[in-house]
Amino acid sequence: MTDFADAARQTTRALRDLFPRTPMQRNDFLSRKYGAEIWLKREDLSPVRSYKLRGAYNAMRKVRTSHPDQGHFVCASAGNHAQGVAFACRHFGVQGTIFMPVTTPQQKIDKTRAFGADHVRIVLTGDYFDQTLAASQRFCAEEGAHFLSPFDDEDVIEGQASVAVELLDQLGRSPDLVILPVGGGGLSSGVTRYLRSESPGTEFRFVEPKGGASLTAALAAHEPVTLKRVDNFVDGAAVARVGDRTFAALSWVNPAEVLIAPEDRICTTMLMMLNTEGIVLEPAGALAIDVLADLAGEIAGKTVVCVSSGGNFDFERLPEVKERAQRYSGVKKYFILRMPQRPGALREFLEMLGPDDDIARFEYLKKSARNFGSVLIGIETKEAANFQKLFDQLDAAAFQYRDITQDEILSEFLI
Secondary structure, three states: OOHHHHHHHHHHHHHOOOOOOOOEEEOHHHHHHHOOEEEEEEHHHOOOOEOHHHHHHHHHHHHHHHOOOOOEEEEEOOOHHHHHHHHHHHHHOOEEEEEEOOOOOHHHHHHHHHHHHHHEEEEEOOOOHHHHHHHHHHHHHHHOOEEOOOOOOHHHHHHHOHHHHHHHHHHOOOOOEEEEEOOOOHHHHHHHHHHHHHOOOOEEEEEEEHHHOHHHHHHHHOOOOOOOOOOOOOOOOOOOOOOHHHHHHHOOOOHHHEEEEOHHHHHHHHHHHHHHHOOOOOOHHHHHHHOOOOOHHHHOOOEEEEEEOEOOOOHHHHHHHHHHHHHHHOOEEEEEEEEEOOOOHHHHHHOOOOOOOEEEEEEEOOOOOOOEEEEEEEEEOOOOOHHHHHHHHHHHOOOEEEEOOOOHHHHHHHO
16 A cells, blocks of 8 residues: 555545545446446535535644644635635634635525634635635735645645545445546545555546636646636636646546536536436536546446535526526527518517427517517527427528527627
C-alpha cells in the first residue's frame, strides 16, 4: 500500500466521526438500459449533499493537528464547498468566514448558514467569483486565518480520495470502469490516485460540461490554462482553470478519456433520474450518468461505477431544466413566423398544427401599414419528427419562418 493510499484510509476512518459512508447502489434501471452492471456512488446523500465535505474536513483536521491554535478558516464559494466548510467549522468548533458573490441565490446562503450555525459568518461581495476570491484572500492575509481551497490542495485531494476507499470496500471487487465528473479536479485526482494503486485494472472516464472544459484545455496545452468564457449552468463543475496540483495528478490522462457533456443534454439526464428513480441531482451530479449513452458500445457486460457528486438542486430551477431538456430532445421549438396581416391567416396557421402539438408561447403585435407581422411562437409536441410535418406545411403555404431554438443570442434575448 502506498503512503497516499494509507493516508486516504486514515482519512476515511476519521470521517466516520462526521457521517456514515455514503451508499453504493446498483441501479437496475441504468443496468438494463445499457446492458451493464451500473453502480452509483451516492455522494448526493452526504450530510451536505455533496462530496465537498470530505476535502474540507480533512484539510481542516490536518491544520488543527499541526496548528491547534488556528481557529479561523476562510473560503470563497457559492455552493457545495461553502456548505462543506460550514459543516466542518461547526464540527471542530472553530470560526469560519465564507465569502460568496452578491449574486448567490438566497437558498444557498441559507443552507450554508444552517450547516455552520453560529460558527460561520457569510460575507457577500463581488458580482463575479474572481472578485469574491480576491476579497477572501485579502481578508485571510489580514486576519491571519487559514484559506481552504475548494480543490487545489493536497489535503483536500486526500480527503476526496475517501470516496474511492469506500467505493472499493463497498463493491468488494475492482470495477471495470469508474466515471468521474471534473471541475477543479480535486475529486478525480484523489479517486484516481487511490484506485490506480489499489485497483490497477480499473479504467477511468472523466466528464466535463461543455461550457467549462478546463481539464481538456489543460491536457491540450500540457499545463493549466484559464478558459476565456465559462457557462455557469453546471455550477458545481464549471471551473475556468483546473488546479495546478490537481493537473499534476491528472497529467497522465489520455485526452480521449475526457468526455464533454452538453448542458442541455445534462438536463435530460437530470429529469430522467428524477422521473424514473426519484433521485434529485444537481447538474454536476448528473455528469457521470449523462455520458453512459456515449459509452454504451464499450460498457456492455462490465461493472461501471458512476460518482453522483452532488444533489444540491434548487427546485426553482426545474422549469429551466425542463425547458432545456425539451429543446435538446427536439420536442420544443421556438421560431419567428412572418404572419400575413389578413383575416384568416392565423386560423390557417392553427389548422396546420397536429393533434400532439401545443402552443406554449405566442406573441404577436399587429402593425399598421404593413403587410406582415412577426410572431414569436413556441410549440411543444410529443415526437420531434412532428416538427418536420409542420415545417413542410408552412413551406407549402409559403409562410416564412425562422427556427431560433438553437440561436443562443436570439433565444436568450427573446425567450
